[in-house]
Amino acid sequence: MKGYEKSAWIRTLVFLILAGGSAAFLAPFAWMLVTSVKPLAETMTVPPRWIPSTFQWHNYRDAIQSMGYFWLYLGNSLFLCVMTVIGTVISSTLAAYGFSRIEWKGRDSIFLLLLATMMIPFPAIMVPVYGLFKSLGWIGTFKPLWVPTFLAGAFNVFLLRQFFLTLPKDTAEAARIDGCNEWQILWYTVLPFSRPVLMVVAFFQFMATWNDFLGPLIFLTEQKTFTLALGLQSFQSQQGGTAWHHLMAASTLVVLPVIVLFFFLQRTLLEGIATSGSKN
Amino acid sequence: MKIIPDFFSVRRNLLLLGMLPILLGLAGCKPVVSPPPGRIVIRYWDKWSGFEAEAMRAVVDDFNASQNRIWVDFSSVSQINRKLMLAIGGGVPPDVAGLFGNTLAVYAENNALTPLDRLAQENGVSQERYIQVFWNICHHLGHLWALPSSPASLGLVWNKKVFRENGLDPEHAPTSIEELEKINDRLVRRDKQGRLVSVGHLPSEPGWWPAIWGWWFGGDLWDGHHITADSPANLKAMEWIASYPKRFEARELLSFRDGFGNFASPQNAFFTGRIAIILQGPWIHTFIQKFAPPDFEWGVAAFPSADPKRLSGVTLVETDVLVIPAGASHPREAFEFIQYVNTLKPMEKLCLGQRKFSPLREVSADFFSRHPNPHIRTFLELAQGPQARSVPPITIWALYENDMKQAFGKVWTGATTPVAALHEVQVHLEQEFTQRQRRWDRLADVLQQKWREE
Amino acid sequence: MTRLQKRQLLTGLLFVSPWVAGFLAFSLYPFLASAYFSACDYSVLSPAVWVGPDNYLTLARDTIFWQAVWNTLFFAAVSIPLGLLMSLTLAILLNFNVPGIGIFRTIFFLPSLMPLVCLAVLWLWMLNGDVGLINAALQPILKTLNSLFSLSLTPPNWLQEPAFAKWGLIFTGLWGVGHAMVIFLAGLQDIPRHLYESAEIDGAGFWQKTWAITLPMLSPVIYFNGIMSLIGSFQVFAVPYVMTDGGDGPERSLLFLATYLYQNAFDYWNMGYACAIGLFIFILILLLTLLATKVSSRHVHYEGN
Structure with a gap:
């Protein structure tokens, strides 16, 4: 049995609440889908029009065409996602382990520094960061967008640390007595129990890279190297109005893979119970 | 032990992930239009x-x-x-x-x-x-x-059909603010609950140039040396703005505007006839083609000024x-x-x-x-x-525009008086201007020298 | 220091070394540079000129800045607890094994996946004063109140009236609690089943289990989400910027600190001043985080210790 509540009427109640709430949370997605097949004139009406007069499926083809390099953008986005996910998972796991499962002098004060890095508003440090990449000769390349993820982002380290701290210590102690080194302890006693949270970290990083607009905007200089999220900008026009139907069609294409990915991720989360269960 | 398969699958997955960048790298090499060599x-x-x-x-x-x-x-x-x-x-x-x-x-x-x-x-x-x-x-x-x-430049754009339907000469645009307001009064319509249905003109629509209304009252934002946000003519313009929340209810104006929907849509108040007169530029044609009803008739003229004898043809050029x-x-x-x-x-x-x-x-x-x-x-x-004007060539223009937008907003809802609103803008901008002027004074000699040599 | 401690220190540093490198390059150095610029008149393209405390003195007198401080504090004080409550409740509900749970989880996470512009457009409609859904729901309530107490209440134009604009934005934020919700969900998976089983043997019901087991066991994750939403809400920027077309809102009621920083840096060419605002935000968040950590330290329960 999964979940921790057996009482039938509580479960029915939960189901009803979830079903009721779903409508509100589905609305933006539904609206995006509907808009993506509308004629332009029906896109921005007040009140919103939920059923289009005709279904213009060719909006999708038109949107891909007017983005110019859609497939190239897709390749660029995927490349960056893969690199950043790998970088984040590896480096954040190591750093979080160092911040949680090893006792060393000054650890918690340095951890405070890690927290502090998230409190600096990015626009205030954008200029020196840009200058740094400039002096490395990285402007116009993908490197500013993925190399830093191999150096552990604060958010993920913090998240993993909180989870590693909740794992019981006795297994690790036993392994230590058996002569395992820290790498082995990490591999054998921490990672297997951390699958749900590692999946979350990987997925969040994927999403962050997939949707990142600001980084590519600043650091990429050639249209051919743009990402999908940046390419979406081409639908917004200064005085001619935005091509909402195309924007929404392209947005749907951009969002859909992430939704599918999430659907599978949450299944892993559910299975996580079985895995974590064995830690006792 | 149960954890072994897990461990292997994690490692296998990581290996697979590791291969992907190589594959993608190969796929990413697809050539696109590139410049001919030697250019x-x-x-x-x-x-x-x-x-x-x-x-x-x-x-x-x-x-x-x-x-x-x-x-x-x-x-x-x-x-x-x-x-x-x-x-x-x-x-x-x-x-x-x-x-x-x-x-x-x-x-x-x-x-x-x-x-x-x-x-x-x-x-x-x-x-x-x-x-x-x-x-x-x-x-x-x-x-x-x-x-x-x-x-581009700005002109008065009017809906001829609405004029005709209300017994106004569809070929004649107002030439003074006074006349504009007369037409405005004639075009105000309300439904049975008393809610606004249509009006002639609202200075808040589309609200893209809240800073420059003073121009049509003979004022300016800048005299070449100083900020003149609170000059008498600008104040007159702001008093004109302040007359709206007196004639209508402030909240009514806001919710009327909320009912328009997006500018680039068939619900644009100008295309639906809820507003008959607006200040706009040549691009409005693109929107009319895309969103206005097929029988839409429109004309363009100079936006009227407070004193048409001395001041006509005032426009923003950019x-x-x-x-x-x-x-x-x-x-x-x-x-x-x-x-x-x-x-x-x-x-x-x-x-x-x-x-x-x-x-x-x-x-x-x-x-x-x-x-x-x-x-x-x-x-x-x-x-x-001769009355074509451009915005003041000053470094704090973005700030100026934003401050004036805020002042307009406050006067529009009756939250403050025209005098107080413009005074606030004037004081703030003078401070900012002095600060930027100090910056310029420090740089001027070096930069001017450099520019002369370039 | 004993040999063991030394070895521990070296191992620990080895594990966190990737982060240390990143910290020096992408946080410490830019932070110091930014702190230096905050004492300069600096527009990025002309050389920075040292002006000492000028920017900070200006900040102290700048009424727009203090309005942004107030707006930000108000927003944070309301939206952090509401957001935590919402995401935790949703996570607990979505941890039930009811039919279609996978689809429910996806649905409740959907708004967090959507491009910002879709969300902004839809909320502009919901909050529309004339035809918005929220006012449509309010209308009958206000009518009843009006007739009962002979009042003349009318529904607000949410994003156009300074008294209501922030509330409109806070509602919007509740929609996007998906991230925190997923982290809570992951945290719920880590609570050992046997704790619930033994509680059930003792006859504990749903509420008792939630209070006695779920919340304490989840406390490290609650702390995490709390700190992250604290940091996040003091840097709120993108949504109000898109929804208000420039970020100010009526009578600057939606002007937040991060917006003002951004405007000064890139619209007004005042990077030195922007850096001073940035440093102010940093110190403000830091102090509040320390406070929150101190207050919560007694309640956060780590099984490892």
């Missing part, structure tokens, strides 16, 4: 996207085909201000950038641009070619910083411009391209594509007949008139 590549960023970018892209393609020495690589860039600032600061600017003319002052005074005086002189580009006001916009502190790309950022690697080639855009045929191709008029004095015989906008000539005449 000097000019990077050109513009804020335009959509059909405006397409119009420029066509001109760029023509240029690339017209000669075999230079290749212009055009990118449409969003949030160009930020990106350009970082790129220029980082020493990796594009060779050409497209900006709004009203940002030239702040770019120039902050050492972001290459002066074009010498290049223009050597290539015979001079004042005679341009409608005066556009040539002026491109100058600041005695230097030429840009050449215009596509310009132009998008092409500049060469400071530190660009190929200024000569960049200028060659800019100059090409500023010759008759390419310029008209661009302006036809963007539905605007040309900033050049010379006009092809068939330009107006080919132009889709039937009123383009009126907009051009407004731009050529």
Whole structure:
């Protein structure tokens, strides 16, 4: 049995609440889908029009065409996602382990520094960061967008640390007595129990890279190297109005893979119970 | 032990993930349109996207085909201000950038641009070619910083059908604010619950130029040396704004406006007839074509002033411009391209594509007949008139505009008086202006010296 | 220091070394540079000129800045607890094994996946004063109140009236609690089943189990989400910027600190001043985080210790 509540009427109640709430949370997605097949004139009406007069499926083809390099953008986005996910998972796991499962002098004060890095508003440090990449000769390349993820982002380290701290210590102690080194302890006693949270970290990083607009905007200089999220900008026009139907069609294409990915991720989360269960 | 398979699957997954970048790297090598070998590549960023970018892209393609020495690589860039600032600061600017003319002052005074005086002189580009006001916009502190790309002016745009249906002469636009308000009163309609259905004119619609209403009352925002936000004429304009929440209810005005929907939609209040008169530029034609009902009839005239005898034909002129950022690697080639855009045929191709008029004095015989906008000539005449004005060439213009927008908003809801609102703006801007002036005083000698040598 | 401690220190540093490198390059150095610029008149493109405390003195007198401080504090004080409550409740509900739970989880996470512009447009409609859904729901309630107490209440124009604009934005934020919700969900998976089983043997019901087991066991994750939403809400920027077309809102009621920083840096060419605002935000968040950590330290329960 999964979940921790057996009482039938509580479960029915939960189901009803979830079903009721779903409508509100589905609305933006539904609206995006509907808009993506509308004629332009029906896109921005007040009140919103939920059923289009005709279904213009060719909006999708038109949107891909007017983005110019859609497939190239897709390749660029995927490349960056893969690199950043790998970088984040590896480096954040190591750093979080160092911040949680090893006792060393000054650890918690340095951890405070890690927290502090998230409190600096990015626009205030954008200029020196840009200058740094400039002096490395990285402007116009993908490197500013993925190399830093191999150096552990604060958010993920913090998240993993909180989870590693909740794992019981006795297994690790036993392994230590058996002569395992820290790498082995990490591999054998921490990672297997951390699958749900590692999946979350990987997925969040994927999403962050997939949707990142600001980084590519600043650091990429050639249209051919743009990402999908940046390419979406081409639908917004200064005085001619935005091509909402195309924007929404392209947005749907951009969002859909992430939704599918999430659907599978949450299944892993559910299975996580079985895995974590064995830690006792 | 149960954990072993887990461990293997994690490792296997990581291995698979590790292979992906290689595959993607191979896939990513697909060639795209690249410049022919041996050409000097000019990077050109513009804020335009959509059909405006397409119009420029066509001109760029023509240029690339017209000669075999230079290749212009055009990118449409969003949030160009930020990106350009970082790129220029980082020493990796594009060779050409497209900006709004009203940002030239702040770019120039902050050492972001290459002066074009010498290049223009050597290539015979001079004042005679341009409608005066556009040539002026491109100058600041005695230097030429840009050449215009596509310009615009503002006029009163009215819905003839609504006029006719309400017993007004559909061919006659109001010539004074007084007359405008008379028409306004006649066009106010309410439904049975007393809610506003339609009006003649609202200064909040579309609300894109809240700073300049004083112009139609004989005022100005800047006298050449000082901020004049609270001058008597600007105050008169603000009192006119303040008359609205007195005639209507403030909350009613807000919810009336909320009912309009998006500007670029068939619910645009002007297209549905809920507002009959607006202040707009030539691009309104694009929206009318896309969103207005098929029987929509419209006219364009000068926006009326408070005193039509002394003040008529007041309009805002603005132009998008092409500049060469400071530190660009190929200024000569960049200028060659800019100059090409500023010759008759390419310029008209661009302006036809963007539905605007040309900033050049010379006009092809068939330009107006080919132009889709039937009123383009009126907009051009407004731009050529003696009362055509551009926004003050000061570095704090963005701040000025924003402060005036806030002042307008507060007066519009009756939250404050015109005097208090303008006083607040005046005090704030004077402080800011002094501070920027101090910055300029520190830099002036060095920069002026540098610009003279360039 | 004993040999063991030394070895522990070296191992620990080895494990966190990737982060240390990143910290020096992408946080410490830019932070110091930014702190230096905050004492300069600096517009990015002209050389920075040292002006000492000028920017900070200006900040102290700048009424717009203090309005942004107030707006930000108000927003944070309301939206952090509401957001935590919402995401935790949703996570607990979505941890039930009811039919279609996978689809429910996806649905409740959907708004967090959507491009910002879709969300902004839809909320502009919901909050529309004339035809918005929220006012449509309010209308009958206000009518009843009006007739009962002979009042003349009318529904607000949410994003156009300063008194209501922030509330409109806070509602919007509740929609996007998906991230925190997923982290809570992951945290719920880590609570050992046997704790619930033994509680059930003792006859504990749903509420008792939630209070006695779920919340204490989840406390490290609650702390995490709390700190992250604290940091996040003091840097709120993108949504109001898109929804209000420039970020100010009526009578600057939606002008937040991060917006003002951004405007000064890139719209007003005042990077030195922007850096001073940035440093102010940094110190404000830091102090509040320390406070929150101190207050919560007694309640956060780590099984490892």
